[in-house]
Amino acid sequence: MLLHKIIKYAALAIALVAGVFFIYVLSVGDTAIQSDTTGEFQNSTIVPLIYLTYVILAFIVLLVLVFVFKNLFSSPAVLKKSLISVGLLAVVCVIAYVIADNGVTNPMTQKPFMLDDGEALSAGSSQLIGASIYAFYILAFLAVASILWSGISKLLNK
Numbered sequence: 001m002l003l004h005k006i007i008k009y010a011a012l013a014i015a016l017v018a019g020v021f022f023i024y025v026l027s028v029g030d031t032a033i034q035s036d037t038t039g040e041f042q043n044s045t046i047v048p049l050i051y052l053t054y055v056i057l058a059f060i061v062l063l064v065l066v067f068v069f070k071n072l073f074s075s076p077a078v079l080k081k082s083l084i085s086v087g088l089l090a091v092v093c094v095i096a097y098v099i100a101d102n103g104v105t106n107p108m109t110q111k112p113f114m115l116d117d118g119e120a121l122s123a124g125s126s127q128l129i130g131a132s133i134y135a136f137y138i139l140a141f142l143a144v145a146s147i148l149w150s151g152i153s154k155l156l157n158k
Helices: 002-028 030-034 040-074 076-099 123-157
Strands: none
Touching: 002 040, 040 076, 076 123
């Protein structure tokens, strides 16, 4: 109960700070911020809101990690299931990496793939991209197959 009150008051304090910054941004106006060449208004209005967002994001990520690890280590059975799931995901990623091609040339033109910054795509980056795509395909297939398996087994057990 104490943690609930602390989080409630922390959220209220963050909301008040964000409200003050929001009212300040509205009072300065869009034209002053857009026509600012020195960065004075942007540094005093928008930058604090961005830092407040970073603080809130870090706080939320920290809370999520604390409660996830607390729940994981509170039960050995849950920890075992989680480690098995992470291990299976790692196996899928390794399989996808092994079957991925590291081709860096366009098969149609036989020229290297060029990135937006003008550099050619490296073989390692190409293999990681291919592995990511194959991992997505494998996981999507497994998800659809498990849904079908569940539905078919429910129909057959009736």
